[in-house]
Amino acid sequence: MSDGPTVGESTAGARMAGARMAGARSDSEAGVGDVRIGRHSAPAAGAFRDQVLALWPEVFGPVADEGDWRDRFWEQHRSRDDFRLVTAVSAGELLGFGWGYTGQRGQWWSDVVAEALGAGDADWVGGHFELVELAVRPAQQGRGLGGALHDALLDDLPHSRTLLQTDADARGAGHRLYRRRGWSVLGDLAPQKVVMGKHLRA
Template sequence: MEQLTEVTVRPIDLAAWAPYALEVQAQAFGLSAQEVAVRLHIVGRHAQQSGVLAFGALAGDRLVGFGYGMPNQREHWWSTVIEPYLAARGHVDWLDGVFAITELHVLPQYQGRGLGSTLIRTLCERSGLDRSILSAIDAETPARRLYRSLGYRDLARAVPFPNTDRPYTVMGARLPLLDRSYSAPANSR
C-alpha cells in the first residue's frame, strides 16, 4: 500500500503540466491511450484560452490531482452541445457570465481527502465570476455528491456528448460555493 504524502494545491501552467494531468485523468476517469491522445490536444487548445485557470494538487513533485476552467464562451464546442438541453429547461442564461469547470480529477488513492473540493473552490474563488457551470456523468457518483454539497444543482440531465455512451448532467452553482464539509464514503472512487 502506497504511503500518502502531504499534498499542496498551487497554480500550474496548464500547457506544461498537460501530459501529467492526462495521466491523472486516465487513472481517475478510466481513459484509454487513444482517448488520452485526443484529450491532450484539447487541453493544449484550452491552455491558450483567455481567462483559463489551472491548479494542481502535488505530492512532492508528483501531480495527484488537477482542475482547470475558464469563463464560458457560447462558441466553444461544449457550450454548443449543451445549449439546446439548457434551453429546453429554461436555463440557457447559464451559458453567459459563468465560470466553466472544464476538468477536475484526483487519483483514486488520493480521493476522499478533500482535494477535489479544494481544487474546485480555488478555481471558483479565483474566477471573479458569480456563477459556475460544469458537466458530470449522469449517475450517483462521489463527484456528483461533492458538487451538490458545494451548491451545484442539476440544470439539464441525460445530455449526450459525441463519442461517449454515458449521458451527462449539466450542473450550475452560484458563487461563492457553499461551505459544507464533504467526505466521500471510504470505499468510493
C-alpha cells in the same frame, strides 16, 4: 491563493515546479497533510501537461490519441480566456488536478448546453466559468483533495455563474461533491450526464 510560478514547458520544468510546490507549507485548511494545492494561469500550466496526461488514464481511462489530447484538447482549452489549472502535488508527484476557463456561445460544449437547457435557462450560458475537469488519483481519493481542488479552482473568480457536466447518478463521487458545494442540476445531457450550475455571487 496566488497563481503558481510561471515555469518552462518541458517535463523537467514540471518536475521542478512540483518539487518547489512539495516544499511549501501543508494545506491544513483542506486537511490534506503535506499536499500542496496550487493554481496556475495558462503559461505556468504548460509545465504540467505531461504529468496531467500521465495521470489521466488512471482516473478517466485510456487516452485514444495522446497527440490529439496534447495538441487539440489541452492546448485548445489552455488558450481560452481565463484558463486556470489547479494541482495537488506531494513530493513532486501530481495527485490531482482540475481546470476551467470562460465558456462562450459558439464553443461546442456551450452550444450543446444552451440547446439542452432551452430558453428558460439560456442566461446561464455564455460568459460563465466552465469547470471542465476535476480528478484525483484513485489511491488518494476520499481525503479531501477533490474538495480542495474544487475550491481553489473557483476561488476569486469574477464570473457570476459556473457550469459543468457530470454523471447523472446522484451517488457518483463527483455529483455528490458538487451538490455539497452548492451546485444544482439544471438539465439532462447526453446519456447518463447532467449539466450543473452554481451562482458565484449575488
